[in-house]
Amino acid sequence: DKDELFLINPAVFNDTDTEGHRRKDNFHQSYMMVLDFDGGNLSISEFEDIFWHDAGGGKRSFLICNTFSRSEDQLNRFRVLMFYIHPVNSLKEHYAVYDSIVSRLKSHGYTEKSMKLDSNCRTGVQSYWMPCVNRAQQEHAYFKTWGTKSRDIERYGINPQQYLDTAIQRTQKIQLVEVDSDAEYIPGGVSKEDRIELILDTVRALPEGRHKPYFNAGLKLRSMGLSENEIEYYLRILEADIGKQPKNWADDAMKSLRQSTT
Secondary structure, X not given: OHHHOOXXXXXXXXXXXXXXXXXXXXXXXXXXXXXXXXXXXXXXXXXXXXXXXXXXXXXXOEEEEEOOOOEOOEOOEEEEEEEEEXXXXXXXXXXXXXXXXXXXXXXXXXXXXXXXXXXXXXXXXXXXXXXXXOHHHHHHOOEXXXXXXXXXXXXXXXXHHHHHHXXXXXXXXXXXXXXXXXXXXXXXXXXXXXXXXXXXXXXHOOOOOOHHHHHHHHHHHHHOOOOHHHHHXXXXXXXXXXXXXXXXXXXXXXXXXXXXXX
16 A cells, blocks of 8 residues: 555755755755656656667666556556766756756657656655555556666766766857757758757667767768757767767767868
8 A cells, every 4th residue: 555655765965954854955965866757658668668778878777667556547657766877966967867868758759748757856856655566556566677787887877977067068059059040940840959869869779880870970960050069069968878989989070070071
């Protein structure tokens, strides 16, 4: 029964507020990102495909399980715990990770609204029920782990600082670059941002042989009319996402792109 469960919280709070410790002002650290899906259009198997089976170099370590209310009529009620390589020390880092995860899901056609993703997950201070088997819905219990051994988390765990650095760079680029209204969309009504994500995901999904496709991604971004700064920004995101590659791919790609235009 639900009242037999107890709550967990991925965050650690400073003991400074007598009115309630679980507050943003008391946030100290967090050790994972928790996502709560309340019955939208994203299924468990689709999430596993996006972040594991079909993710190529973009795999992430996570635990995925049913929520208490998962049933035959509500199969898409589930929770995901995604592990950090090291704890986040600010809510800005936590927000950046959440926004990046949502961005990847959007590139696959899902929105926070369509997935019924609980927006409280972004706050960094939300508590959650422990994984459980609902006595009345035992056949709909689900619990799996992907890439959760120590050596796997070192490889596939989330590095929060990278996400924050990327978010800061993106904000700076947006402030510097003027975009006219016609440049916001490409033929077919697909947004510019979604087109970029599709280009990056094509490389992320490859299990190997990503060197040439990585350079081709730079060419595709240039063909969209992106500035040199924007192309470099997205290539560095991609380099960080696929990981375990020779460094300076972004530097080499930008050098090649400059040479090809001279």
